[in-house]
Amino acid sequence: MKAGIVVFPGTNRERDMAIALRGVTGRAPAMIWHRDTDLPDLDLVVLAGGFSYGDYLRCGAMAAHAPIMAAVRRFAEAGGHILGVCNGFQILTETGLLPGALLRNAALRFLSQDCHLRVERNDTPFTRRWQVGDVFRTPMAHGDGNYIADDATIHALEDEGRVAFRYARPDGRVDAGDRQTNPNGSVNAIAGVFSANLRICGMMPHPEDLVDPLMGGEDGKPLFEGLVEALVR
Amino acid sequence: MSSEKGQRPVDQDLAKEFGLTAEEYGNVLSIMGRTPSLTELGIFSVMWSEHCSYKSSRVWLKTLPTTAPWVIHGPGENAGVVDIGQGLAAIFKMESHNHPSFIEPYQGAATGVGGILRDVFTMGARPVANLNALRFGSPENPQTRRIVDGVVRGVGGYGNCVGVPTVGGEINFHPSYDGNPLVNAMTVGIARQDRIFLSAAAGVGNPVIYVGSKTGRDGIHGATMSSSEFDEDALAKRPTVQVGDPFVEKLLIEACLELMATDAIVAIQDMGAAGLTSSSVEMAGKGGVGIDLDLDAVPQRERGMTAYEMMLSESQERMLIVIRPDRTDVARAIFEKWELDFAVIGHLTETGHIVVRHQGRVEADIPLDPLADQAPIYRRPTAPAPVPAPLGPLTDPVGIEQALIRLIGCPDLASRAWVWNQYDSTVGGQTVKRPGGADAAIVKIEDTSLGLALTTDCTPRYCRADARLGGAQAVAEAWRNIVATGARPLAVTDNLNFGSPEKPEVMGQFVAAIEGMGEACRALDFPVVSGNVSLYNETRAPDGSSVSILPTPAIGGLGVLEDVAKAVGLAMPADCTLVLVG
Amino acid sequence: MKVRVTVMLKDGVLDPQGKAVAHALHVLGFGGVGEVRIGRVIELELDETDPAAAREKADAMARGLLANLVIEDFVTEVVA
Amino acid sequence: MKVRVTVMLKDGVLDPQGKAVAHALHVLGFGGVGEVRIGRVIELELDETDPAAAREKADAMARGLLANLVIEDFVTEVVA
Numbered sequence: 001m002k003a004g005i006v007v008f009p010g011t012n013r014e015r016d017m018a019i020a021l022r023g024v025t026g027r028a029p030a031m032i033w034h035r036d037t038d039l040p041d042l043d044l045v046v047l048a049g050g051f052s053y054g055d056y057l058r059c060g061a062m063a064a065h066a067p068i069m070a071a072v073r074r075f076a077e078a079g080g081h082i083l084g085v086c087n088g089f090q091i092l093t094e095t096g097l098l099p100g101a102l103l104r105n106a107a108l109r110f111l112s113q114d115c116h117l118r119v120e121r122n123d124t125p126f127t128r129r130w131q132v133g134d135v136f137r138t139p140m141a142h143g144d145g146n147y148i149a150d151d152a153t154i155h156a157l158e159d160e161g162r163v164a165f166r167y168a169r170p171d172g173r174v175d176a177g178d179r180q181t182n183p184n185g186s187v188n189a190i191a192g193v194f195s196a197n198l199r200i201c202g203m204m205p206h207p208e209d210l211v212d213p214l215m216g217g218e219d220g221k222p223l224f225e226g227l228v229e230a231l232v233r
Numbered sequence: 234m235s236s237e238k239g240q241r242p243v244d245q246d247l248a249k250e251f252g253l254t255a256e257e258y259g260n261v262l263s264i265m266g267r268t269p270s271l272t273e274l275g276i277f278s279v280m281w282s283e284h285c286s287y288k289s290s291r292v293w294l295k296t297l298p299t300t301a302p303w304v305i306h307g308p309g310e311n312a313g314v315v316d317i318g319q320g321l322a323a324i325f326k327m328e329s330h331n332h333p334s335f336i337e338p339y340q341g342a343a344t345g346v347g348g349i350l351r352d353v354f355t356m357g358a359r360p361v362a363n364l365n366a367l368r369f370g371s372p373e374n375p376q377t378r379r380i381v382d383g384v385v386r387g388v389g390g391y392g393n394c395v396g397v398p399t400v401g402g403e404i405n406f407h408p409s410y411d412g413n414p415l416v417n418a419m420t421v422g423i424a425r426q427d428r429i430f431l432s433a434a435a436g437v438g439n440p441v442i443y444v445g446s447k448t449g450r451d452g453i454h455g456a457t458m459s460s461s462e463f464d465e466d467a468l469a470k471r472p473t474v475q476v477g478d479p480f481v482e483k484l485l486i487e488a489c490l491e492l493m494a495t496d497a498i499v500a501i502q503d504m505g506a507a508g509l510t511s512s513s514v515e516m517a518g519k520g521g522v523g524i525d526l527d528l529d530a531v532p533q534r535e536r537g538m539t540a541y542e543m544m545l546s547e548s549q550e551r552m553l554i555v556i557r558p559d560r561t562d563v564a565r566a567i568f569e570k571w572e573l574d575f576a577v578i579g580h581l582t583e584t585g586h587i588v589v590r591h592q593g594r595v596e597a598d599i600p601l602d603p604l605a606d607q608a609p610i611y612r613r614p615t616a617p618a619p620v621p622a623p624l625g626p627l628t629d630p631v632g633i634e635q636a637l638i639r640l641i642g643c644p645d646l647a648s649r650a651w652v653w654n655q656y657d658s659t660v661g662g663q664t665v666k667r668p669g670g671a672d673a674a675i676v677k678i679e680d681t682s683l684g685l686a687l688t689t690d691c692t693p694r695y696c697r698a699d700a701r702l703g704g705a706q707a708v709a710e711a712w713r714n715i716v717a718t719g720a721r722p723l724a725v726t727d728n729l730n731f732g733s734p735e736k737p738e739v740m741g742q743f744v745a746a747i748e749g750m751g752e753a754c755r756a757l758d759f760p761v762v763s764g765n766v767s768l769y770n771e772t773r774a775p776d777g778s779s780v781s782i783l784p785t786p787a788i789g790g791l792g793v794l795e796d797v798a799k800a801v802g803l804a805m806p807a808d809c810t811l812v813l814v815g
Numbered sequence: 816m817k818v819r820v821t822v823m824l825k826d827g828v829l830d831p832q833g834k835a836v837a838h839a840l841h842v843l844g845f846g847g848v849g850e851v852r853i854g855r856v857i858e859l860e861l862d863e864t865d866p867a868a869a870r871e872k873a874d875a876m877a878r879g880l881l882a883n884l885v886i887e888d889f890v891t892e893v894v895a
Numbered sequence: 896m897k898v899r900v901t902v903m904l905k906d907g908v909l910d911p912q913g914k915a916v917a918h919a920l921h922v923l924g925f926g927g928v929g930e931v932r933i934g935r936v937i938e939l940e941l942d943e944t945d946p947a948a949a950r951e952k953a954d955a956m957a958r959g960l961l962a963n964l965v966i967e968d969f970v971t972e973v974v975a
């Protein structure tokens with residue numbers, strides 16, 4: 001699998017993501033500069049976390065207009081696979097490649113802590129290494145992770161099975177009204193969503209920061225292993 | 234501000250307002266052989282401020298042990314540098330931003346983090362961890378909540394955005410910090426030992442370049458203010474508050490590290506307190522050369538700035554670099570790529586003077602040697618600090634269970650998760666032990682088996698009871714916290730926060746604390762490689778008297794693990810035996 | 816010409832910041848405060864002399880970048 | 896009565912957001928954009944019928960909570 005990570009001014013989790021990808025693919029991903037206008041030959045484009053343009057104005061708003069994003073959009077239209085994590089998820093919603101928006105966390109504070117995610121479907125390249133209902137631990141670190149969309153969009157997402165992950169208790173129970181398990185206040189405890197063709201996935205938490213027992217576990221690794229399995233040529 | 238001052242004659246009264254004593258101003262006159270210009274007076278006043286000159290503390294700081302076979306650079310550079318093996322060096326320092334954090338807690342703390350980051354990456358290190366040691370007033374004081382909230386948000390706001398994990402720190406509460414919180418920020422970075430950058434300028438004719446953000450009228454006279462007692466007056470006189478831009482800092486880190494991978498840089502220094510003044514004076518002074526600055530070339534954010542304002546501005550996220558002339562274009566291309574300002578604003582000379590030109594006029598021309606050599610040094614009178622009364626016998630035995638509950642619930646011991654949960658502690662993907670995970674935070678060095686153990690420690694109440702033992706205890710605790718993780722302690726940075734040095738009993742505490750620290754550092758082979766002094770931490774009591782903070786010599790300790798996989802944390806596995814040692 | 820773009824969350828989108836401010840005002844002893852909504856204002860110095868043209872330009876900027884129309888509405892006005 | 900409080904950074908205080916947005920607008924191809932300043936608006940529903948009293952109340956709230964007078968200025972206006 002050939003992966004590339006887009007680097008915007010202010011992106012700061014590209015190194016973490018590169019380590020996670022290198023761990024499963026055995027080779028370093030391409031680093032793609034925001035001002036480039038073309039993508040190299042890739043199986044997976046990753047928009048990594050951080051504070052693109054300082055997260056000023058709105059998270060991801062300015063990055064969504066960077067020159068490279070036209071190429072990313074073409075890549076998506078051609079059926080390419082895209083993973084957006086944290087700021088990357090925000091950028092994908094700002095470009096309209098994924099529905100909805102991410103508002104300030106309900107408690108109005110930056111949240112850096114571990115959370116648990118429940119896998120909602122496992123017939124996608126992103127989730128194939130899990131069973132439906134599996135729960136895994138992952139760090140989160142963001143100020144604006146409160147997922148929102150209008151009712152019609154939420155219904156469509158639910159009906160079409162496009163919710164990728166939900167915040168849950170370790171035992172898998174979901175309670176959107178409980179701040180312990182749904183810390184940023186997301187609608188229906190949504191932590192990640194898919195595009196209609198299931199080839200674009202955006203999520204707030206950071207599975208790339210939990211791929212090594214030394215850092216506390218490998219709970220995030222199945223995501224990357226699944227991608228390699230599915231996208232290897 | 235300067236337009237009014239510009240019209241005032243430079244004289245002893247004005248010098249006094251700038252914080253210079255009559256004797257200090259007399260020295261200025263004899264060095265200059267004439268009445269200085271306003272800009273020159275400004276330069277003297279900041280260079281001779283407590284903050285920049287360490288005039289009350291220098292003689293005592295010299296007594297601290299600073300060497301060991303593994304120390305590469307001790308105090309005197311932007312940060313301390315130690316050998317951690319495998320050709321790598323850890324570069325680290327702690328610095329205070331106490332007074333700005335009282336005026337504007339969010340920005341004060343944020344710019345504190347920004348400043349210490351620059352001290353570290355200016356030496357060629359990629360910052361890999363931040364820590365912060367915070368002291369606040371009584372939780373009952375209505376101001377405390379606002380200050381805590383702003384400071385914690387500010388530390389997180391800046392550190393999270395630049396993408397350096399905040400992995401540890403400490404927090405205490407005491408009424409003596411009511412009007413004077415302490416915000417001590419520490420940054421640790423990693424560099425290759427053969428790629429360490431220093432600040433001594435060299436090469437007459439070499440261009441001096443300015444990179445980063447534009448200069449505005451921010452924080453003019455911040456350095457002199459942070460060296461004066463804090464009261465209502467100071468609040469009224471406060472300069473334009475500096476606002477941090479962590480986004481630009483992140484770009485500056487990447488751009489500087491990219492430039493540092495070339496051979497372009499001769500010397501580099503961040504613009505900290507008294508920005509352009511202290512960076513240019515120190516770089517030229519250390520290199521024994523002169524420097525000519527052309528202020529017309531300085532990137533400016535506001536219109537009509539005077540030379541005085543530009544020389545004293547404390548706008549954030551700026552660096553000064555002496556560069557090889559044939560590499561200027563390489564450097565320009567890198568900074569343009571990162572969308573940062575870049576300007577050649579001067580060159581090195583053989584005059585031994587700093588000469589500042591603006592709009593066709595020479596606004597300052599000062600010989601550098603006497604500016605440095607004749608900076609005031611004071612051996613201020615000391616007196617023993619009053620010893621607090623002994624605590625007396627326990628009068629209210631509540632039973633062990635109640636006592637435990639009270640202890641766990643008290644502000645100084647309660648969980649700090651509400652703080653560290655606002656700090657991104659995992660960015661970078663190298664955090665082995667996050668806050669609360671071990672006695673010292675553990676960060677892996679990417680692509681090696683090495684790990685760093687990092688901690689900050691000080692118990693101010695002990696220091697008040699006995700400053701000498703308190704100073705020693707702080708060092709010993711840092712050492713123990715590192716050892717407890719399995720790491721080998723290497724060196725410390727410190728941040729000495731005290732009241733007014735003009736009070737003999739405060740000076741007594743200061744001297745005693747340094748003695749204690751020195752003793753402990755020598756006994757443990759744990760040298761001090763960098764640090765910072767913050768004096769005049771005083772608040773006005775309701776009766777008008779001035780109350781000093783508890784003596785607070787914060788210690789930042791660093792240790793190394795050859796095999797980071799062996800790091801030991803706090804979590805107790807179910808099947809283990811508890812053993813008490815010591 | 817100076818144009819002000821005011822961006823507010825759409826009606827019906829929960830505004831946690833507004834709610835928190837309403838609560839804080841109440842705690843501070845300010846009575847009689849109903850709904851509080853928080854938005855952003857962006858003041859743009861535009862190189863235009865015609866107010867209509869300036870507004871049109873600002874509208875385009877708001878649609879293109881300054882507002883996220885999924886959750887926000889905006890208003891532009893020439894202020895100087 | 897609805898009152899709007901507009902809070903802007905004081906003149907001379909660095910506005911990192913405004914700077915970044917000005918840059919982004921430029922990259923997006925919007926020419927002729929000079930300074931950009933970003934502020935906050937707070938719309939308050941107040942239990943008052945007298946406009947003067949409503950503004951006075953809003954002023955007090957701005958001084959007490961809504962604006963950070965160390966770095967910000969504010970303006971209040973009755974909008975409905």
Ligand SMILES: Nc1ncnc2c1ncn2[C@@H]1O[C@H](COP(=O)(O)OP(=O)(O)O)[C@@H](O)[C@H]1O
Binds near residue numbers: 364403
């Ligand atoms: N301001 C802070 N920022 C980040 N972490 C902090 C802060 N204050 C305390 N911590 C973390 O909380 C934990 C407990 O702190 P403390 O009680 O001071 O530890 P100890 O007494 O074991 O040195 C440590 O992991 C410490 O790093």
